[in-house]
Amino acid sequence: MKLAPSILSADFAALADDIKKVASAEYIHIDIMDGHFVNNLTFGVNVVKALRPHSDQIFDCHLMVDNPESMLVDLQKAGADLVGVHYEACPHLHRTLTMIKQLGMKAEVVINPATPVSVIEPVLGLVDQVLIMTVDPGFGGQAFLEETLAKINQLAIYKQAHGLDFEIEVDGGINDQTIKLAKKAGATVAVAGSYVFGAENPGARLQALREGAAQVEAD
Numbered sequence: 001m002k003l004a005p006s007i008l009s010a011d012f013a014a015l016a017d018d019i020k021k022v023a024s025a026e027y028i029h030i031d032i033m034d035g036h037f038v039n040n041l042t043f044g045v046n047v048v049k050a051l052r053p054h055s056d057q058i059f060d061c062h063l064m065v066d067n068p069e070s071m072l073v074d075l076q077k078a079g080a081d082l083v084g085v086h087y088e089a090c091p092h093l094h095r096t097l098t099m100i101k102q103l104g105m106k107a108e109v110v111i112n113p114a115t116p117v118s119v120i121e122p123v124l125g126l127v128d129q130v131l132i133m134t135v136d137p138g139f140g141g142q143a144f145l146e147e148t149l150a151k152i153n154q155l156a157i158y159k160q161a162h163g164l165d166f167e168i169e170v171d172g173g174i175n176d177q178t179i180k181l182a183k184k185a186g187a188t189v190a191v192a193g194s195y196v197f198g199a200e201n202p203g204a205r206l207q208a209l210r211e212g213a214a215q216v217e218a219d
């Protein structure tokens, strides 16, 4: 399973140092929040640009903003690799996802815990990754919503039945126990913020996540 430490729980005064502590992860997850789509306000394109020289990892940008289309060109220039837009924020989803791909980035669609998988079926042939939120977006440190497991499983079955090829990412409340539930349900990428950066040794927490996920294979 791929790991995506979320810098939402890192030290905002030392982001470049903190991402070096998670150099063994495949992705760096960057939560961009505008204070409108969600109540919280984090960072924008300038922080993506500032961090780019400090890491070769995939920059996985999770846009929790209204009108995400307006920042796509700047995000591409800043060095984003993969961009996730919320179904709930995009009335013209095909166009938005196509724009991400035309800019040379990987495209992801994101759904909130209360949004059913069926509404994104029309765009599943277009995306490189689907993010099933396992908490309501906006903040780190919330508890994993087990009700989302059925949706992860439903998406994994749909993907296989239709011969589609995309990653299934989960985000919110992931720790060394919940990662097992998510993997069993079919997730292939796990975001973790507070579990990783809330610890003295973020690298050891990544290792614990890998070991947790590996136990599912062994089952």
Ligand SMILES: O=C(CO)[C@@H](O)[C@H](O)COP(=O)(O)O
Residues within 6 Å of the ligand: 006, 007, 008, 009, 029, 031, 062, 135, 136, 137, 138, 139, 140, 141, 142, 171, 172, 173, 174, 191, 192, 193, 194, 195
């Ligand atoms: O998108 C979000 C929150 O909206 C996440 O990426 C958080 O950063 C996850 O934090 P934890 O639940 O792992 O602490």
Ligand SMILES: [Fe+2]
Residues within 6 Å of the ligand: 006, 029, 030, 031, 062, 171, 191
């Ligand atoms: Fe996120």
